[in-house]
Amino acid sequence: MSYPQSPKHRGVQREVLKWLQSLELSFYPNNVRRDFSNGYLVAEIFSCYYPRDFPVHSYDKGTSLCVKRRNWSQIERSLQRQSLHLMKEVIDGTIHCKPGAAELLVQHIYTILTQRSIRNVQSPETSDFTDREYQGLLPTLARSTASQAIKNNLRTTEIMAEPDITTNQRKAESILHMHLQHKSEERALNPGRFQVKPNLGHLAARTSVPAGRGDVRSDSRSSRDVTSSTCQT
Known part of the structure; x- marks a missing residue:
């Protein structure tokens, strides 16, 4: 039996993949979720557009949590100098290799740096990673x-x-x-x-009272009262 492809191998638009290839990075991200988690490739991408603010030699290629947090902290400071912003939730999801986070991150970086829009990209606010x-x-x-x-x-x-x-x-x-x-x-x-077996509530016959039936009874009762009072007089 063949199972669907895991999200870590899908989800990035073709135009974004072509853009990544055109940047001539030190290595191509074959596993987006893993390769973007430490922030090194992100810094390398931004260095293609802002070489002074993102010096690649100051970033570490390690994969420990300490290295990841240090790299991303430096990236965020450099982004602030350029008045650029990446959502904290997306960065955290990328650091921890959460499903869909890195894919969403690289596509938003693409829109920031190229000023191009991408169709059918999920908003970070609606993503649960x-x-x-x-x-x-x-x-x-x-x-x-x-x-x-x-x-x-x-x-x-x-x-x-x-x-x-x-x-x-x-x-x-x-x-x-x-x-x-x-x-x-x-x-x-x-x-x-x-x-799943239906419970007694589902098995019980539900009978609805015809509309207006109660009103008819009350009307007939009131008419008998009027008749009785008329006979007494």
């Missing part, structure tokens, strides 16, 4: 369990960068909630596949 889209493409039996969903979407580097237990617990709970919600929606759409 999880593997939800990828999981939806997989067969039901191949999808992640609840524990695997947390492992897939809560990176070790995230925990290292923010070691607060409460913060990471909230992240895990959010991922778990999203996973269970997706499962619930799937069961509702495909009850036969999951052998």
Whole structure:
């Protein structure tokens, strides 16, 4: 059985890939999610347009969390000098190799530096940087369990960068909630596949009171009262 391609190998527009090739970088990003995470390629791309503000020799090619944070901190300072801006959420997602973050980052860098627009690019505000889209493409039996969903979407580097237990617990709970919600929606759409049995509420016959029936009863009761009072007089 062949499974859909993982988001880390797709999602970058063809015109952006051609643009990257034209820059003659020190190496071509075959794995966008991995190769952009430490910020070195990002600095190299910006150095093609702003060589004085992004000296490549001052950036490290290492992959440790310490190196990543140092490189990206330097990139952000250089961007401020040029009045350029990349969203913090996208940078953090790229550092931690979150699904879709690096792809979105490189496409936004493309629009900033070339002043060209790209069609069908997801906005950072609507991106959750999880593997939800990828999981939806997989067969039901191949999808992640609840524990695997947390492992897939809560990176070790995230925990290292923010070691607060409460913060990471909230992240895990959010991922778990999203996973269970997706499962619930799937069961509702495909009850036969999951052998969902209807409960008593679904089996009970629902009879609706005809419209105006109560009004007729009250009208007839009031008319009898009027008749009774008339006879007494």
